[in-house]
Amino acid sequence: MPDSEHSYRRAKPRFDDDEPLFVKRGRGRRALQSLASFDAADGLIAGDRWSTWDQSTPSERGPLPHPQWLVTDLAATDTELGILKTGKEADVFLLRRGIQEADRSCLLAAKRYRSAEHRLFHRDSEYLEGRRVRESRDSRAMANRTTVGRKMIAVQWASAEFAALRRFYLAGIPVPYPVQVLGTEVLLEFIGEPDGTAAPRLADTRLRGAGLADLWHQLAASMCALARLGFAHGDLSAYNLLVHREQLIMIDLPQVVDVIANPRGGEFLDRDAENVGNWFSARGLAAVSPGTPGPGELAGLLRAEARLR
Numbered sequence: 507m508p509d510s511e512h513s514y515r516r517a518k519p520r521f522d523d524d525e526p527l528f529v530k531r532g533r534g535r536r537a538l539q540s541l542a543s544f545d546a547a548d549g550l551i552a553g554d555r556w557s558t559w560d561q562s563t564p565s566e567r568g569p570l571p572h573p574q575w576l577v578t579d580l581a582a583t584d585t586e587l588g589i590l591k592t593g594k595e596a597d598v599f600l601l602r603r604g605i606q607e608a609d610r611s612c613l614l615a616a617k618r619y620r621s622a623e624h625r626l627f628h629r630d631s632e633y634l635e636g637r638r639v640r641e642s643r644d645s646r647a648m649a650n651r652t653t654v655g656r657k658m659i660a661v662q663w664a665s666a667e668f669a670a671l672r673r674f675y676l677a678g679i680p681v682p683y684p685v686q687v688l689g690t691e692v693l694l695e696f697i698g699e700p701d702g703t704a705a706p707r708l709a710d711t712r713l714r715g716a717g718l719a720d721l722w723h724q725l726a727a728s729m730c731a732l733a734r735l736g737f738a739h740g741d742l743s744a745y746n747l748l749v750h751r752e753q754l755i756m757i758d759l760p761q762v763v764d765v766i767a768n769p770r771g772g773e774f775l776d777r778d779a780e781n782v783g784n785w786f787s788a789r790g791l792a793a794v795s796p797g798t799p800g801p802g803e804l805a806g807l808l809r810a811e812a813r814l815r
C-alpha cells in the first residue's frame with residue numbers, strides 16, 4: 507500500500523467502531539422546535555422545505571399500508587432539527603414533517619449519502635463488483651469516479667438501502683420503516699423518543715452478560731430471517747444495531763449481499779455472524795435461551811437457512 511494511502515486510511519477511520527466522527531445529539535436533550543414556531547405569515551421558516559412526499563413515485567415510497575404516524579399530506583413541511591450523526595458515506599439528520607394547522611407531525615431520520623471528493627469508497631468497489639449496472643456510460647462514469655459518477659454512486663447507495671429496507675420491512679424483520687427515497691436521501695422512521703433523543707446503538711449500551719440474552723435471541727432471529735430471504739447484512743456490528751424499548755433494530759443496509767448470487771455469499775454470512783458473536787461473547791453473553799444458537803453456532807445456522815453449505 508503506498509504511503510500516502512496508508513496515512514489517509516489512518517487519518518480517516520474505515521469502520522464504525524473506530525470513528526471519532528460520531529456526533530450524537532441528545533445527550534443534553536435539546537428541546538425540539540415546537541410546531542407553533544412555524545411562521546404563518548411568511549410561509550416557511552428558514553431551513554424548512556415543503557414535504558418531498560409528492561416528488562417520489564409509489565415505488566420510491568414505503569410499503570403500504572403507510573403507518574398511521576406517517577404524515578403524507580402534501581401541505582406538510584419538513585423542518586431540520588439537527589444532525590444525528592456524521593459518517594464516512596452519509597450524514598443522518600433529524601427532521602420533523604408536519605402540518606402546523608392540523609397539529610400533526612412525525613419525526614424522521616434523513617440519511618443523506620455524500621458524493622463529496624473525500625468520501626471513502628471502500629464499499630463502492632464491492633458494490634460495483636457484485637451488481638450489474640445496465641447503462642454502460644453510467645457504469646463507466648462510476649468506475650472512473652467522475653463528478654457525475656460519484657453522484658450516481660451516492661444515488662445507487664440510497665436506492666439500494668431503500669430497496670433492502672422495503673424488502674426486510676415487508677418480511678417482518680425489525681428495521682426502521684422506509685418512508686421514501688429521493689436522489690441521495692433516504693427518509694426513515696426515526697427510532698427514538700418523541701423529544702428527538704435517538705435510540706442508542708447496541709455498542710453504546712451498558713448491557714452485559716445475562717442482560718444481553720434477549721437481544722441476542724432477537725438478533726439471531728433477524729439474521730436467520732435475512733438469510734432465509736437469501737441476504738447477509740454485509741456490515742453487521744454492534745454499531746449498526748439500535749436498541750429501542752428492548753427491541754433490537756437493524757440499520758445501515760446499503761451493502762446487503764445477495765448470498766446466492768454472490769460467489770462469496772457464505773463468507774459474508776460468516777463475517778456478520780463472527781462480528782456480532784465476538785461482540786456478545788466479549789460482553790459476557792453466557793447462557794442463551796433454549797432454541798437459540800450460541801455465538802459459535804450462528805454462522806452454520808445462517809448458511810443452512812440460506813441453503814448454502
Ligand SMILES: Nc1ncnc2c1ncn2[C@@H]1O[C@H](COP(=O)(O)OP(=O)(O)OP(=O)(O)O)[C@@H](O)[C@H]1O
Pocket residue numbers: 522590591592593594595596597598615617682694695696697698704705707745746757758759
Ligand atoms: N432511523 C434511525 N433512527 C435513529 N437514529 C438513526 C437512524 N438511522 C441512523 N441513525 C443514527 O445514525 C447513525 C448512522 O447511521 P448509519 O449507520 O445508517 O450510517 P453510517 O454509519 O453513516 O454509515 P457508515 O457505516 O458507512 O458510517 C446510527 O449509528 C444511528 O446512531
Ligand SMILES: [Mg+2]
Pocket residue numbers: 522745746758
Ligand atoms: Mg453505520
